[in-house]
Amino acid sequence: MGDKSFLRLENIAKSFASNLVLKDVNFSIEPGEVRALLGENGAGKSTMIKIIAGVHRPTRGKIYIEEKETTIADPKDGLDKGISVIYQELDLLPALTVVQNIFLGIEIKNRAGMLDKKRMDQMVQEYFDSMDISIDIHAKVGELPIASQQMVAIAKAVEHDARLLIMDEPSSSLTNRELEVLYKQIRQLKERNVAVIYISHRLEEVYDICDTVTILRDGVMLRTSKVSQMDRHEMVTLMIGREITENRINMRKEFEAPVILTAKGICLDRLLHDVSFEVKKGEIFGILGLVGSGAIELGKMLYGVIHPDAGEIKVSDKILHMKMPADALENSVSYVPDERRAHGIFPLLSVEQNSVITSIRNYTNRFGFLDHKKVKAAFVEYVDRFGIKIASTDQPIRFLSGGNQQKALIARTLLSDTDIIILSCPTKGIDVGSKFDIYSILIDCAKQGKTIIAVSQEITELVRICDRILMLKEGEVYHEYMGDEISETLIYHDLLAERGRKQ
């Protein structure tokens, strides 16, 4: 590779608490280079990006920009140094227009100090024209479809004179035609000598648009090479690593039981199209899908948080018309949300109150007063069973580790004693040890007759615990895996494969 890198990372390491997520990463990218960054979830990609963008500070190591050692204090500092990131959740301001968003913070002013709107409109229009993008430059960004918003985000980076643009799974919500526009934008960035780091789960895109590829696994930089010098199989093998042993914890090969939940013809706006499946009583059913696949939304729908445009959900042969989660609970469906902090825990309340909140009315005496002893006894049973580490039952839940918080939330669903438990990203952001605790808790629950629906984007996890796995792609059912098909390699290949339904 050349000797004039734009950005170079030298022995970068990062740990959160005692958890080492990046280990001595060496990385460099040249102007005009398009680099694919590949790795499974949890491989350390996002941590690496956040270090480059200035969101995190590295625990160790050096950063060079144009071969000069530097530090990136915060995202603003990163922007000033020419580093732009387009996150999956775009950080545009929905109430502002396209032009206002693009020029936010770098507004052009005329001599009187007023905004030179004409000039800005003209610049954006010219750029859009050159890209064959037909977006109304005065439209409010919030009213545009996601794909258009993404183009606006790229245009913003261009106008901000980005020297390095990082795109975190830019394609996850794009159609094929929109993907072409994205490619075009990337090619133009390349001509302008902008370096691009492109993160995606789709290998075909890597071959389409990237020059080089870097593979991360478990926080280690495994290999960097030209895309043309690495074939698909090699990429997958490097990404998954592990001797591809099928380390299932759930030993059931086949599972037969009556159907407890049926979803038929579920549609939701642009997210889900005609999704149907059945879940058996006592089964661990996985719903697998990347961001944009509609998997998370499907989980929320089964719990009455969002409502399908069409289709029906049946539990124990009864069609559910759920207006809110309380209705789902009445029909014996409970839910553990994926955003633990935002949607799961009550940070100010004790771990005990957090666990009993859903079932609290079961612990009142005939005068309507809480039986505190009964509450405590019920909760303590799960503390012992799950090995939740707490100082006391009164300890505010926010002082617990993610793993212990998650166990408390699972205890919440079990205390409410529903037949069906939905878990959205059951082990998101928790350490390996707790992950395995949670896997065995779930398998235990299934053995006792609970039906578990696990929504996740981690194949490994679903392969470990599920009896069957439903893969969603672009809001459609791609395939349902069972028995011997539940193999990490097979599913991973399918996940990376072309769009469309598996034959």
Place this chain on the structure above:
Amino acid sequence: MSTEKKEAFYKDKGFGTVVVFVLLIIVFSVISDAFLTLNNIMTILLQNSALVIMSMGMTFVIITGGIDLSVGGNMALCTICSSMLIRQYNLPVIVGVLICLAVGGIVGLCNGFCVTSLGIPPLLATIGMDSVARGLAYIICNGATISNMPESFKTLGRGYVFNVIPIAAIIAAVVVVIYVIIQNHTAFAVSTYAIGGNEQAAYLSGIKTKNLLRKIYVLMGVTCGLAAYINASRLGVGLASVGTDMSFDAVTATVLGGTSIAGGSGKVQRAVLGAFIIGVIFNGLTILNVQSFEQQVAKGMILILSIGVDTVRNRKEI
């Protein structure tokens, strides 16, 4: 572990309030002989009964992360409705009280509807309702003072037990006890804290959040009705101008008691202390012949200070 120690320290904010209260009492009793007399203590209890009752409901509202600034107007409407009906039909005390509770509850329900179904921020919804309720009160009584009330009307506000303890203070004490029991021993209260701490999580935990919020605003309205009756009974007449400072005082008392304006935490019994801090200051300043204009300045500063302390505390917890 150290964060938890800090937590314990900040939890002692109740302790800080006690210190302030005791200091105030010491200062005023040193300055004036008239302050620490049985007579004056009972006066303070009587003067602040309505505020104490009001701050019970307010604490629950603020725990949810909301606020009710309509209690002044609500009081006026309750006062006018009940006093006019009482005078007209010579109604007994209990019926008068029930009218107040009903009117207060209805205004509370309107607040709850605006906040939940219409999604108006509580601050604005209740400011609007304050004006509506007070305006209605003036319309109904045509701006006149409702006087010539029957003697029984004055029992709750002016009566004493054993010629020493004001009946109003006893009622306030009973209300406080009821609220403490609700707070400590019901699922309703746990859900209230949950909503204030994380409304989204509360909804996902199966709490019918809108329903619960409506109940809390109704409960606020009902306590407001009781406070209105006691206040009117003490004055002996029905006035549409009552309670202009009430929402201000009730919020101050609640926040002084350590209930966080951000929601999710707080204790009703501490609001009692908050109410009496306000009461003691004004009683003391009045004894010392400080003008009401200065008192007004002092009042504003107390609110700003107490909210300032709360805000700083919240920032530290993050």
